[in-house]
Every structure is written in structure tokens, then in C-alpha cells.
Amino acid sequence: MRIIVTGGCGFIGSALVLHLVQDLGHEVLTLDALTYAANPISLAPLDGSERHRLVQADICDPARVHALFAEFAPQAVMHLAAESHVDRSITDPGAFVRTNVVGTQVMLDGARTYWEGLPEERRAAFRFLHVSTDEVYGSLPEGAFFTEESRYDPRSPYSASKAASDHLARAWHETYGLPVLVTNCSNNYGPRHFPEKLIPLMILNALEGKALPVYGDGLNERDWIHVEDHARGLVAVLERGRVGETYLLGGRSVQNNLATVKGICAAFDRLRPARAPHDTLIHFVTDRPGHDRRYAIDCSKAEAELGWRPQKVFEAALEETVRWYLDNERWWRPIREGRYTGERLGLAPAKQA
Incomplete structure (x- = not known):
């Protein structure tokens, strides 16, 4: 297949692009604005591949988006490009509305115009997959799980912008007939994760012997999916x-x-023992506004209908993730030396990029 992947230089996007090209042999055009969280080095294994092309472009640019549809003639779009960090959405909500809402509308319009001009057989086969988050559903009570029927209840600018994009995707299906699919995923982890998110930030702080900042009482619950399991699920x-x-x-x-x-910390104690256990570095900090207490997904529908299920066991895969960061300083060091060391939580002096 010929597939446009938006946000393909990001964490989830790069895992997906690598899977599509290396494992499945698809031809992919990666469309990415290459903003702060994008890292083209993540796609370095595809350098020289005739099946992959990286285009730096903004999904909010209608002329560029329409031109790329006409030029590449895709059979599918997998739309992952988004601003995704809750903390950033609290301080700069406008950027999230622009990328997540306006950008999704531009991509849907580009796909619709292109799709409407296809021959009937290709129109029937075309797909637009919109990738979203479980955060659109808000916070769960203890023991409960999100399903596809859960009510939307976003509680941060990030989740509100993603909820809006989900509604746009469904509206383009209902109004125009565009063949849209929507996914909502739980928290991802694994290699090539930008180090402002919880797991990579903790790994790199632990590696450098710095404080490990935990919001509130640390008892907020998340359902973790390995990024490679997620990529397989998106293809399914x-x-x-x-x-x-x-x-x-x-x-x-x-x-x-x-x-x-x-x-x-336990993985570090095994892989890089220090004088004191690494959990002595844990430092509780003031909780962030609108911090949802629990996310958890019931993925029975995907398992039953698609034959997909997560394969990674969290404890083992978490240690594999720690090991990846230990072995791939070349990937994270340039980012780390820029700004993402925990100073936004008041735990380290700010560094200049």
C-alpha cells in the first residue's frame, strides 16, 4: 500500500513507520512539521529506502496538504500528528487547538477532495485512520474501564483538543461519507520516546542521579501499551x-x-547499581491542574474483531526500555542537553538550548 503517515517522526509515528516499511513492505510518505518533539533520527534505519519519503510540512497548510495527496496518491492515511503533552497544553492551549483541531480538519479536507476524485474501486478501498487518546474520556472511578461507548469528558486543553478532532473525523464520515476509522489508545512506552514524558524523563534522570519528580501522591493510574504493540494494533x-x-x-x-x-528504579538497580537504591531519588511535587486519576482500557472489541492483542509484558518491556536508553545515548543526548531535564518542575536549573 501507499500510505501517508502524519507525525511519523514522533514517538508513536516513528514506530509505526518503521513497522509499515521494514516489516510489512508498504510505501510510506511521512508528513511531519519537525517541531520540538519530532526526531528524524528515529527513522534513520530507512535512509536510502525507496519505500520511504520524509516531507517536512505543516498539516495546517491546506495547499501543501492537497498537493501531497495529488502527488503521492495514497491508498490510506494514518493521522497521528498532534501536540500531545498535557503540561504544555496548560501553558499554551492555542498551539494544541491549531495542530490538533485545525490540522485534523485540513487533513480531512485534503483526504476528502482526493478521495472524491478517485475511481470507484479505489474510493471503496481508501481509508483514513484517525489516531487519538483515551484521555478524551476523562477520569475513571477505581476498577472501571473505558470502552468504545464511554462518554467524552475531556479535562485538559490537550484532551479537549483531541476530543474535538475525534468529533471532526466522525463528522467527515457521517457528512461526506469519507471512510474514517478512529482509535483511542492508552499511554505508550518504549524506545525513542521524547524525554518530557513520564517514563523517559524518569529513566534519564535516574541515569544522571537526579531527582525523580512524581506528581501528587503518585497513585494516578495509567494503562501502559508498548509502542510496538500499538503500531501493530493500528495496522490491524x-x-x-x-x-x-x-x-x-x-x-x-x-x-x-x-x-x-x-x-x-528496580531496573536501574539491576542494570546500573549505585551506592543507594534508585528509589531514594523519588521526589513528590505539587500535582498539576486537571490531573485525571485513572485511565484504563477494555480492548476486547479490537481483540475480538481484529485478532490483535498486546504481546508485551509490562515489567519485562519496561526493563527493555531502560536498557534501550542506556544503549542509545546518541539518540537522546542532543535532546537532553537542550531543555528537558525536569527544570520545569523546579528540580534542576534551566539550561539554555
Whole structure:
């Protein structure tokens, strides 16, 4: 297949692009604005490949988006490009509305114009997969799980912007007939994760012997899915999902944040022993506004309909992730030396990029 992947230089996007090209042999055009969280080095294994092309462009640029559809003639779009960090959305919500809402509208319009001009057989086969988050559903009570029928209840500028983009994707299906699929995933982890997010930030701080900042009491719960399991799930939805449907993709690995950080510390104690256990570095900080208490996904629908299920076991895969960062300083060091060391939480002096 010929597939446009937006945000393909990001964490989830790069795992997806590598899977599509290396494992499945698809031809991919990666469309990415290459903003702060994008890292083209993540796609270095595809350098020289005739099946991959990276285009630096803004999904909010209609002329560029329409031109790329006409030029590349894709059979599918996998739309991942988004601003995704909750902390950033609190301080700069406008950037999230622009990219996540306006950018999605531009991509949907580009796809619709292109799709409407296709011959009937190709129109029937075309798919637009919109990739979203479980955060659109808000916070769960203890023991509960999100399903595809859960009510939307976003509680941060980030989740509100993603909720809006989900509604746009479904509206383009209902109004124009565009063959849209929607996925909502739980928290991802794994290699090539930008180090402002919980797991990579903790790993790199632990590596450097710095404080490990944990919000509030650390008991906020998240369902962790390995990024490679997520990439396989997205392909399963694209290939076998029913048009107009939503599929939730989770890892069946619910952990509270404190347990996750302690798991990272235990991995460091095994891989890089220090004088004191690494969990002595844990430091509780003031909780952030609108911090949802629990996310957890029931992914039974995707498992039953698509034959997909998460394969990674969290504890083992978390240690694999720690090991990846230990072995790949060349990937994270230039980012780390820029700005993402925890100073935004008042735990380290700010560095200049």
C-alpha cells in the first residue's frame, strides 16, 4: 500500500513507520512539521529506502496538504500528528487547538477532495485512520474501564483538543461519507520516546542521579501499551476495521505512576547499581491542574474483531526500555542537553538550548 503517515517522526509515528516499511513492505510518505518533539533520527534505519519519503510540512497548510495527496496518491492515511503533552497544553492551549483541531480538519479536507476524485474501486478501498487518546474520556472511578461507548469528558486543553478532532473525523464520515476509522489508545512506552514524558524523563534522570519528580501522591493510574504493540494494533484497524467504527487499543497493564517509577528504579538497580537504591531519588511535587486519576482500557472489541492483542509484558518491556536508553545515548543526548531535564518542575536549573 501507499500510505501517508502524519507525525511519523514522533514517538508513536516513528514506530509505526518503521513497522509499515521494514516489516510489512508498504510505501510510506511521512508528513511531519519537525517541531520540538519530532526526531528524524528515529527513522534513520530507512535512509536510502525507496519505500520511504520524509516531507517536512505543516498539516495546517491546506495547499501543501492537497498537493501531497495529488502527488503521492495514497491508498490510506494514518493521522497521528498532534501536540500531545498535557503540561504544555496548560501553558499554551492555542498551539494544541491549531495542530490538533485545525490540522485534523485540513487533513480531512485534503483526504476528502482526493478521495472524491478517485475511481470507484479505489474510493471503496481508501481509508483514513484517525489516531487519538483515551484521555478524551476523562477520569475513571477505581476498577472501571473505558470502552468504545464511554462518554467524552475531556479535562485538559490537550484532551479537549483531541476530543474535538475525534468529533471532526466522525463528522467527515457521517457528512461526506469519507471512510474514517478512529482509535483511542492508552499511554505508550518504549524506545525513542521524547524525554518530557513520564517514563523517559524518569529513566534519564535516574541515569544522571537526579531527582525523580512524581506528581501528587503518585497513585494516578495509567494503562501502559508498548509502542510496538500499538503500531501493530493500528495496522490491524487499518486492514480489518469496520469503516465508521472506533477501536480502543490498550496494553492491559494498569499501573499507578509511583509503581511505574519504582519499576524503573528496580531496573536501574539491576542494570546500573549505585551506592543507594534508585528509589531514594523519588521526589513528590505539587500535582498539576486537571490531573485525571485513572485511565484504563477494555480492548476486547479490537481483540475480538481484529485478532490483535498486546504481546508485551509490562515489567519485562519496561526493563527493555531502560536498557534501550542506556544503549542509545546518541539518540537522546542532543535532546537532553537542550531543555528537558525536569527544570520545569523546579528540580534542576534551566539550561539554555
